[in-house]
Amino acid sequence: MNGLITTDWLQKHLADNDLIILDVSQSTSVNNQNDVHSAIYIPGAISLSLKDWSDSKSQLPNTFPSPEHFAAKCQEIGIKNDSKIVVYDDQGLYFSPRIWWMFNAMGHNKVAVLDGGLPKWINEARETASETRKTSLKRNFEPKLTKGLIKSYDQIYQNIDSDEFVVVDARSKGRFDGTAPEPREGLSSGHIPKSVNLPYTEVLNGTSLKNQDELQNIFNLKGLSDRKMVFSCGSGLTACIVALARHQLTNQLSPIYDGSWTEWAQIVSSPIATAD
Incomplete structure (x- = not known):
């Protein structure tokens, strides 16, 4: 995966067994980027909170987590080392590149950002869902941090x-x-x-x-x-x-x-x- 994929690519691969779709839209940010598409998701997407995937002990926002914390969050939602991951957000390209970069820094390069994000997906009248996917599937993920x-x-x-x-x-x-x-x-x-x-x-x-x-x-x-x-x-x-x-x-x-x-x-x- 080359870092950026199109809505056409995602449409064709929605049913892939090894594909994990992450909705990384956040309710708000310091720049007042608000959640503009509340309760609209790409089918099969799993919601991800950037705060939960950051170092909660840090006094600074969005701090990179420990490999152990990152691995635990991946395991919670069924991500394994050979998973293909697509990340998107409801701004188009705002929150999602951070998660893309984090996965790469943790040694997982099978990850891409959806170009245009949810706004482009909606504007093209593609299928949407009113809920994110819930999963209890636990899988092993071993990060390899590039310090x-x-x-x-x-x-x-x-x-x-x-x-x-x-x-x-x-x-x-x-x-x-x-x-x-x-x-x-x-x-x-x-x-x-x-x-x-x-x-x-x-x-x-x-x-x-x-x-x-x-x-x-x-x-x-x-x-x-x-x-x-x-x-x-x-x-x-x-x-x-x-x-x-x-x-x-x-x-x-x-x-x-x-x-x-x-x-x-x-x-x-x-x-x-x-x-x-």
């Missing part, structure tokens, strides 16, 4: 001097420049020194990802074509949208700064840059 895909605060801080990679920030230009407030109360806006702003909205065409030529042009204009990249945002969520866009061009999984701006701005000693 290099999860960047820490210290690694991001040290990179300001070492310049081994470029941090690509998926937040809006106003937040990056320090001219618009952060949605999380008490956080200053601005950006990590030497980082590059690529708002996640720029890689989208409505609810779908832009085509490869458009994406390549975007990365070229940002001067990112030949750079090693680590993606960041407010909480590690929309960074995965831009990471998915990069994956479509390179077929490589990119690291995420998991604490992202929420962590960076909370630490008093963090250097913060703003627009000139």
Whole structure:
């Protein structure tokens, strides 16, 4: 699976025995992305709460879970190591790339995001269901975490001097420049020194990802074509949208700064840059 699949592909494979469909729509987010298609699902989908699949002990939102926690959640809903997984959400492409990236980071690459998500599925008048699938089937899942895909605060801080990679920030230009407030109360806006702003909205065409030529042009204009990249945002969520866009061009999984701006701005000693 190449990271992104079409509604036509999913329609043809709905009955596959090894296919797991995950609805990762969330009731709300810090950016006020609300659940716009309540109680409408793709047939056979299992609902997944991002909060339940994150590290509950962390003070930061959406923190990557331990392999043990991740494996337990997979086993709860019948995911095994040879399962094919399709993730989608009711925004089109918002929450689902985070789960896609998490599975890949845990060594499971048989996973793809539904391009256009639920809105595209509904707009094409495809069959829907009013309930998600409930399952009590327990299966074994053994994660193989690639630690290099999860960047820490210290690694991001040290990179300001070492310049081994470029941090690509998926937040809006106003937040990056320090001219618009952060949605999380008490956080200053601005950006990590030497980082590059690529708002996640720029890689989208409505609810779908832009085509490869458009994406390549975007990365070229940002001067990112030949750079090693680590993606960041407010909480590690929309960074995965831009990471998915990069994956479509390179077929490589990119690291995420998991604490992202929420962590960076909370630490008093963090250097913060703003627009000139």
